[in-house]
Each structure stands twice: as C-alpha cells, then as structure tokens.
Amino acid sequence: MTDRFLVGRRLFVSAMAAGVTLAMAGVSLAQDATRVAAIWTVPVEQQWASRLHLALVAADERGDIDYVYSENITNTDYERVMREYAEQGVELIIGEAFGVEQPARAVASEYPEVSFLMGSSLPPAEPNFATFDNFIHEPSYLTGIVAGMKTETNMIGMVGGYAIPEVNRLMNAFMAGAQSVNPDVRFSVSFINSWYDPPKAKEAAFAMVDAGADILYAERFGVSDAAKERGILAIGNVIDTAADYPGTILASALWHGEPMIEKAIEDVKAGAFTASDYGIYAFMEYGGGSVIIDETLAGPEAVAAANAKEEEILAKTFTVEIDDSEPASSQ
C-alpha cells in the first residue's frame, strides 16, 4: 500500500508541477526529461539509499529527469515492481539487486529498451543491466588513518549490519588505514544481522566500549548514539551525521550519488547507456567519495596525514586495496 500511495502522490505532484510549467511557459518540458524510477528495499532515509535518492531528487528539481520511486519493497515483491515501471515506459530504473541478483537480471533481459542501473555484488549483464555499489573504500581508508592516530587505548570497536562485500570492503579499508599508522591497533568487530535495528547496534557498541574501545566505527545507526552517551569518538560512514552528534564524529567517509546518477542520466539521454560497472563513480577521482574530518577533534597531525594520503590516492601513486572478505576481531 505504502509504495503505491507514494508513487501515486509523487506522480500527482509531478503532474501538477508539469501542468504549472506548461501553463507558464507554454511549451512541453516533460518530453525532455528522462523518466527515471527508483525501487528501494528500504525507506529512503536509509543511509545508502538516501545518497542516490537525494541525487535523483536534485536532478528532478533541475528538470533533467522525471523521478518516481517506491520504497520499502520487499525482495519477494521486487520483480513485480520492476515490471510495473518497465511496462509504464520508464527509461531508467535504479535500485538494489543485492537480494534479487538473478531475478532482476531476468526481468531486465525482458525489457531491452529500458536501462537498469542496480546496486549489485555481481558483474553487469548485457545488454542493459549495469551495476554499481558504494565504493568508498578510499575515504574509509583515510578515516582509518585518523582513527589509528587518535586512539589512546589502541582499541577500535566496529559494528556492522550484515557481513556482505559492500560492508566488508569499507571495514577492511578502514582497518588497513588505521594499521598503516598504528601497528598496535586492535579491532573488535561485530555484526547485528539487521540493517535497521538501532537499539541492537547501540547495545553492540556499548559492549565494545565496555571492552575498552575508545573509537567506534559507525556502520549503522545507533553506534554514534552509544559513542555520544559514553563520551567517546565515532567514525561516520556514507552520510555526514556530525550535526546530530556534536563533539562525537571524528571523521566520516562520505558517498556522493551525484557523479554516478548524472553520468547515468547523461548516458541514457545520449543513448550511450551500456551494461557496465558504474561503481567507479564512487571513487574519489570522480568525486563520488570524500572524507570529512573534524579538525578540532582530530588535531593537525592526523588531518595532515590523511590529507597527504588523499593526495597520493588522487595522484594514483597509492591504491587502496579492495578486500571483500569478512573482517574479524583482532586476536
């Protein structure tokens, strides 16, 4: 019900907007706008989805696209929603195929005229199924440098949702960054097997603080809350939550959906959309990933070290390794 309501309302609002534009300008702008639909398995507030959702909303407001979306779609319902949008003549469908890798590819192959850009752990599929993921291992490495230099107990606690490649990759990069500046640093890692259970993430974080961690890697909502309550520092991930936790967020590895979304829209408009890996647009060189450091909390030394490494990454003299294996607590 929820998704239908939203689609309906969104379309209604878009229709109203289009109507007003038509009346004012006297020309049809709607034909220039690419029709884009997004299908999210989570609410659009979720960190990961929100990065793309906001980029799409911005493109919609610029008039580049006509954006509709459905949120909270279960994996069992995912194919149906894909088909519905494809049947409606949407040109570009964006979503997440992590739980429906094969079915999503099957649907895409039935609608060759539609372009699909899906978050996926597997390679793209010809002719129209492109993939992406939030490859922000580079900024994650940089936050690791800051954390590694700042920890006094040499113990960093990390709470993740599920141990899947997307999560593991960022955690491993973070750990590698911390170890590069502090060989004595130890990690305490746990997964809560849920994307969306902040009370549980908070409990897992408390357990790490009890075990001596003085910096928490906040992969999920709830971890920074624990850090703030216990008066220690946290490392943000994907989104910038510093304003919600004053004095707590030491550094964050941010993901920006804009470069990829803009490239995809451009490709669709130019008829150049191919079944390729759009994940690279999350790399720092494309502006899809960035690091933000609280300079008062981190101090000049850590900031300088992170900045120096960032230069190396951008100059391609240093490459952050992509490691998708499941991270584990230090011995």
Add this chain to the structure above:
Amino acid sequence: MDVVFDILSSANFWAAAIRIATPLIFGVLGALICERAGVLNLGIEGIFVAGAMAGWMAVFLGAGLWGGVLIAAVAGGLFGLLHAFLTVILGLSQHVSGIGITLLATSASYFTYRTALPNVTTPPRIVPFQPVSIPGLSDIPFVGPALFQQTPMTFLALLLVGALALVLYRTPLGLAIRAVGDNPASVEAQGLSVTGLRVGAVVLGSALMALGGAFLTMSAFDAFFFGMVNGRGWICIALVVFASWQPGKALLGALLFGAFDAFQIRLQAQIGQVVPGQVFLMMPYLLSIVALILVARRADYPRALLQPWTKGQRH
C-alpha cells in the same frame, strides 16, 4: 573460560541484559494476558511497531514522554480491539486475524509516518527517557550500576510484572480472566460476560505490547525506523510458553533472553575470530528453543486457548 567469567561478572553486562529484556517484558506480559483469557494474539509484532511509531510521533509532535507512552498504549489497545472483534465477537481464526493485524499495524504505522513526514532525509529525533539515578542506591556496588543505568520505562515494566501477578492470582477479576481462558462455561455460569472479559483482556494485553514498541523509540533509541522491531514480538510469543503463562516466569524468560543476547554481543566482539559471527547471532534463539524443549513437557496451556465462545453453547 576467563572470557565468559569476565563478561558475566561485569555490571554493564547485566545492565545491557535488563535493557534488552525490557521490551520483551512488556510484550510477554501482554501476550500472557491475552492467552490467559483464551485468545492468541499474533498481532503482537505489528502492535509493537504501532506502539513504537505512535509513542514516538506523539512526543515528536509535542506531547510529554509519559503522554507518548499513553498514546502508544491507546494505539495498541485499538488494534487489540480490532483483533478482539474478529476473534472474540465474530469467532474467526485467531491465527489468521493475528497475522492480519501484524501486517495491517506495520503498514499503517509506516503509512502514518510517511504521510506526516514526507520529505525527511534522516529520521528526526526526540529527547528520550534518560536513565534514572537515585543518589545512594546508584552507588551500591554491582547492583547499583546494573539497575540504575535504566530508564523509567524499565521500572514500569518490572512494576507491571508484580501488578499483573497480583491481579491474576489475588483478585476476583484475575480469577475471572484465568477462568475465561480455561473454562468459559464456568464464567458464563457465574453470570459474568465471557465476551466482555475476553475483549477487555485482549485490549489490555495489546496496550502492554505497544509499550514494548514504545520503549524502543522512546528509551532504547530516539527515532522511529521501519523494521526496527525486528522480530521482538515473535520472541514474546515463545516466551509465554516458556513462562507457562505465569508473570514471574515471564520476567525470568525475558531476562534470560536479554542475558543471552547481551552475552553473544560481547562474545562476538571478543572471540569473533575463532567462530563465525552468525553462530553468536543464532545463540539467543537456539538457547530459547532448548529452554522451550525443556519446559514444554510441563506446559500447562489455558484449556480454552484458541477456542471461540458462543453464548449458551455447551462443550
């Protein structure tokens, strides 16, 4: 074994166990009242969500924290009323109605949330209940930090255990509720209303379930997330059996589950490199199943559980 001892002997571990147990205490008491009156309420998972959303939303819109608790209870009670109408008055399948209530309450909660807040990007927050610190008592070694890191809702939950036990076993009303779940004909013979008692019990039980949800958004955390109830309601359904439908044992079961969960979190963080994390995540559920197997032999079901009642009917 040192690791295990270190974990169990820390006050913070027990504080975490009580915190994790609190929503379960509300939920299991609620389910217990319903089932004692003969009605299985599988709407619990959805009622948790409704309570979590309603309580949080009320506070977000300006109500006081206790006002939010009350509104959560009312929201839960309303879904309870619907369940009671379907199962007690119409005598429909309690399983089907309960699952339906869960689906309805979950979707309705998110629908309300999204309608009220269409354009938020990160979930808005409220100022939740803060831990109660009582000078003197908080300084008692071990017990002090374990108990007085808790928020007022935890104390409410503990209080309710005693209150419910008192009502069930020491008052005529409690006797009537127990009788209506065991032998409704005897209640009818007493001149009491079977329907009235059952509807009342389901509404009250559902209100308590909603408080379990409200604890999540108003004490354990400060924002509402879709899916944050994450199966806690279903655990309560198992805990009621574990508790043999007795409030004291219900408290014990909830605390045991909380302790298992707090334990696995700590163990995973400390020796996670030896055993895969999923094993730890399984642990509370696995131990609950083992505990159920051990107690289920002696399980003393309310005799009229799942049986609809028609006035004047003879069995």
